[in-house]
Amino acid sequence: MTGDKRTVFSAVQPSGNLTIGNYLGAIKNFSRFGEEYKTFFCVADLHAITVRQIPAELRKRTYETLALYIACGLSPEKNTIFVQSHVPEHTELAWLLNCYTMFGELSRMTQFKDKSAKHAQNINAGLFTYPALMAADILLYGTDIVPVGLDQKQHLELTRDIAIRFNQTYSDTFTVPEGYISTDTMKIMSLAEPTSKMSKSDENQNAVVYILDTKDDIIRKFKRAVTDSDSVVRYGEDKPGISNLMTIYRAFSGKTLEEIEREFSGRGYGDFKLAVGEAVADGLAPVRDEFARLIADKRYLEDVMKSGAEEAHYYARRMISKVKKKIGFVI
Ligand code: TYM
Numbered sequence: 001m002t003g004d005k006r007t008v009f010s011a012v013q014p015s016g017n018l019t020i021g022n023y024l025g026a027i028k029n030f031s032r033f034g035e036e037y038k039t040f041f042c043v044a045d046l047h048a049i050t051v052r053q054i055p056a057e058l059r060k061r062t063y064e065t066l067a068l069y070i071a072c073g074l075s076p077e078k079n080t081i082f083v084q085s086h087v088p089e090h091t092e093l094a095w096l097l098n099c100y101t102m103f104g105e106l107s108r109m110t111q112f113k114d115k116s117a118k119h120a121q122n123i124n125a126g127l128f129t130y131p132a133l134m135a136a137d138i139l140l141y142g143t144d145i146v147p148v149g150l151d152q153k154q155h156l157e158l159t160r161d162i163a164i165r166f167n168q169t170y171s172d173t174f175t176v177p178e179g180y181i182s183t184d185t186m187k188i189m190s191l192a193e194p195t196s197k198m199s200k201s202d203e204n205q206n207a208v209v210y211i212l213d214t215k216d217d218i219i220r221k222f223k224r225a226v227t228d229s230d231s232v233v234r235y236g237e238d239k240p241g242i243s244n245l246m247t248i249y250r251a252f253s254g255k256t257l258e259e260i261e262r263e264f265s266g267r268g269y270g271d272f273k274l275a276v277g278e279a280v281a282d283g284l285a286p287v288r289d290e291f292a293r294l295i296a297d298k299r300y301l302e303d304v305m306k307s308g309a310e311e312a313h314y315y316a317r318r319m320i321s322k323v324k325k326k327i328g329f330v331i
Contacts, residue, residue: 001142001175002038002315009143009177011044011084011134014061015051016200017210018068020280021188023287024251025149029182031073033145039079040141040312041069046084046091047134050127051119051201063301064291068211070304071290082308084137089316093136094129096323100166101132105158111151135159139174140316146177150186151197153179170326185251191225194240212288215281222277223270233264233272242269245276252279 001007010030012022033039043065048058062083069081084090106112106128116123126133134155138146139162146156156179163174188198192207202208209221227241235243235257246260249272255263264272294301324331 005038006144007142008033008037008039008145009138009141010147011042011137012065013044013048014065015048019198019200020209021198023211024185024188027072029147041079041081043083050130066301067291067294070294071287076304080308080311081304082312083305086309087312087316089320090136093140094133097132097135097162098129100162131155131158135162138177139163140319142175143177144175145180147180173326189244194244218281219277222273227269231268234261249276249279252283
């Protein structure tokens with residue numbers, strides 16, 4: 001809680017161009033929390049360096065992620081929007097929480113296992129302790145609700161365990177947060193391999209639709225999406241490609257799965273894929289336009305970052321002092 005308001009926190013890594021998976025699974029939901037909540041949305045640049053980043057790219061994507069937050073409906077007046085590395089308490093609390101997080105717990109994280117396999121030359125300690133930094137992000141603000149996609153559920157459960165462990169060791173300090181996982185869109189799949197998650201770090205550009213792709217690119221990518229040899233638009237486990245496209249179409253059109261099945265009954269996949277591509281491109285057009293306006297105004301984005309960091313810092317400082325006292329530091 002922040003004052004008498006329930007608190008919402010979430011973050012996105014500026015580690016690649018953001019995808020419609022990031023949009024539907026997370027960012028679109030951020031603006032659902034109105035004025036009855038205190039909301040913090042951060043650009044997780046500290047998390048991004050667990051994988052090597054090109055400095056100029058990281059800097060550019062940090063601005064872009066912040067601009068996208070606003071283009072997707074967040075308002076800096078109503079939400080605290082900031083960059084993680086601008087609030088040093090994130091790293092400070094991460095160290096403290098490292099000492100309440102078990103080696104065995106971190107070893108079980110599937111994201112760590114996946115990323116270690118993918119970056120075998122760079123299995124650094126940060127990649128391993130990544131979830132303790134994520135727990136610090138969340139716990140610093142007394143967060144009640146964390147809107148995320150399904151792939152972050154395990155990290156969130158670990159955050160809860162760390163909070164409970166700390167509270168039991170000392171006394172009630174951290175709020176134990178809940179996930180807000182939107183079941184309809186919690187895992188958008190790759191267009192090339194519909195049994196794996198759509199990921200911003202995928203090397204195959206045709207597998208991923210970026211929020212800022214042009215209309216032509218979006219339509220082309222959906223045309224090429226992998227489906228199956230059947231020609232029936234139907235939702236089912238045996239049809240991962242079509243089911244994924246239906247999920248995306250449902251999210252952008254507001255239609256139900258039954259309505260979609262009816263709309264395309266007796267028509268081929270070609271018509272269906274075109275309709276999905278158009279719905280996505282048209283749905284994202286206002287975001288793209290607003291993004292173009294914002295990204296041209298660096299001064300404005302810097303003002304947002306600065307005041308967001310000041311606001312976040314105020315709350316983070318209070319929590320850090322409380323935590324240090326409980327642990328027994330002389331402060
Ligand atoms: P990141 O940057 O990988 O992804 C940002 C958000 O997008 C969601 N997401 C998806 N949802 C549905 N389908 C997909 N294909 C898909 N791909 C990504 C993610 O679940 C996430 O919500 N560790 C986090 C960033 C983070 C964070 C935090 C999140 C750092 N600190 C504190 C919440 C709270 C991450 O890497 O997200």
